[in-house]
Amino acid sequence: MVMKKQPTDIIYSFILYTFHLSSYVVLTYGGANTLHLMDGTSTAEIINGDIFFEIVDPVELEYTYRIRPAKDFGAPFNESFHVKNIPLVPVNPRYGCKAPDNLDDVEGNVAFVERGECSFKTKCIVAEKAGAKAVIISDIDHSSEDYFIEMIDDNTNEEVNIPAAYLMGKNGLMIMKTLQRLNRNYAIINLPVNLTFTPVHKMNQPPWLGW
Numbered sequence: 001m002v003m004k005k006q007p008t009d010i011i012y013s014f015i016l017y018t019f020h021l022s023s024y025v026v027l028t029y030g031g032a033n034t035l036h037l038m039d040g041t042s043t044a045e046i047i048n049g050d051i052f053f054e055i056v057d058p059v060e061l062e063y064t065y066r067i068r069p070a071k072d073f074g075a076p077f078n079e080s081f082h083v084k085n086i087p088l089v090p091v092n093p094r095y096g097c098k099a100p101d102n103l104d105d106v107e108g109n110v111a112f113v114e115r116g117e118c119s120f121k122t123k124c125i126v127a128e129k130a131g132a133k134a135v136i137i138s139d140i141d142h143s144s145e146d147y148f149i150e151m152i153d154d155n156t157n158e159e160v161n162i163p164a165a166y167l168m169g170k171n172g173l174m175i176m177k178t179l180q181r182l183n184r185n186y187a188i189i190n191l192p193v194n195l196t197f198t199p200v201h202k203m204n205q206p207p208w209l210g211w
């Protein structure tokens, strides 16, 4: 199945790029929950919309990563969803549009899928069928490495019953490249990590983001 190029994609990308810059400002003033942004969106809404996970192994990737839950499909990342010391497994083939060859590795773990070739929702449906507990999708093509892409529903009728989120391309690229370099099939993660009261300077952001 080929992914249709959706005009909304570009618009969303632009909005989210702006969004991302705003979030950066907000995070810099960490804790200012009443601060309102120019577009009228409150800090709390932005931070509450995104969640974080951390990689605890390999050591080269031991940072905290911000992800954006899918907008209108998938299960919520609510209080009952919490995975600890679980593998984040890049699916093979990497676009995750068909049942993975590494099904045994994906089953019971978090699937790591690249954007492209089919819709976000299709990737989630495929990952769920493979037994994944959640899906993290990232664009590791350089064109969108610095911002979040909103994952919106397509016309697929099937439901997604596991949580799904988007990881900024730059992080996706570094995770993928590092795992390949180390010849590793997975990283170990905790998802989510609660950073509500963590001041920004204490957040363990990946150094390549330049924050």
Ligand SMILES: *[C@@H]1O[C@H](CO)[C@@H](O)[C@H](O)[C@H]1NC(C)=O
Pocket (backbone or CB within 6 Å): 075, 076, 078, 079, 080, 081
């Ligand atoms: C979390 O979401 C799942 C899936 O929708 C649901 O079954 C569960 O009851 C929810 N838990 C809470 C605490 O809201």
Ligand SMILES: *[C@@H]1O[C@H](CO)[C@@H](O)[C@H](O)[C@H]1NC(C)=O
Pocket (backbone or CB within 6 Å): 194, 195, 196, 197
């Ligand atoms: C994070 O922790 C704070 C303080 O313990 C709590 O109020 C908040 O609900 C937690 N957030 C999530 C998403 O678990």
